[in-house]
């Protein structure tokens with residue numbers, strides 16, 4: 001079985017700023033390097049000022065990573081949404097996929113938008129659905145060259 005963990009958090013920087021996009025690039029570079037070695041996969045959604053991340057892998061690897069992520073100063077209010085056991089990975093092709101544009105600009109259902117702004121209250125299934133849609137969108141974009 002594969003463990004899948006979803007959490008949300010608030011960025012301690014503005015992801016849309018120039019410095020913010022450097023932070024994101026660094027996070028993703030570390031994530032991709034480490035995750036491919038550790039057999040981890042997943043997807044990171046970056047909103048206006050928040051993150052929602054899906055992590056998948058062996059239970060010990062997922063827990064170990066989440067413990068490190070918890071203490072990362074680039075975000076705060078880390079909130080574990082759910083951990084569950086799954087048979088197959090949903091993001092097996094992604095050492096860490098990500099969409100880094102503010103989600104407010106994406107065609108999301110109103111349920112995905114924090115309400116009131118800044119309140120992180122996204123149900124697990126909504127986050128998974130949104131990450132899957134983004135992963136699909138990115139695969140299609142890269143297939144088109």
Ligand SMILES: Cc1cc2nc3c(=O)[nH]c(=O)nc-3n(C[C@H](O)[C@H](O)[C@H](O)COP(=O)(O)O)c2cc1C
Nearest residue numbers: 027030031034035051053065068069072074075096
């Ligand atoms: C929102 C967010 C998501 C992250 N996702 C990952 C990840 O998927 N994999 C990873 O190795 N590090 C990730 N990191 C970085 C870790 O918190 C940590 O800095 C990194 O794993 C290096 O840890 P180390 O210095 O203890 O080796 C993330 C950080 C943030 C803020």
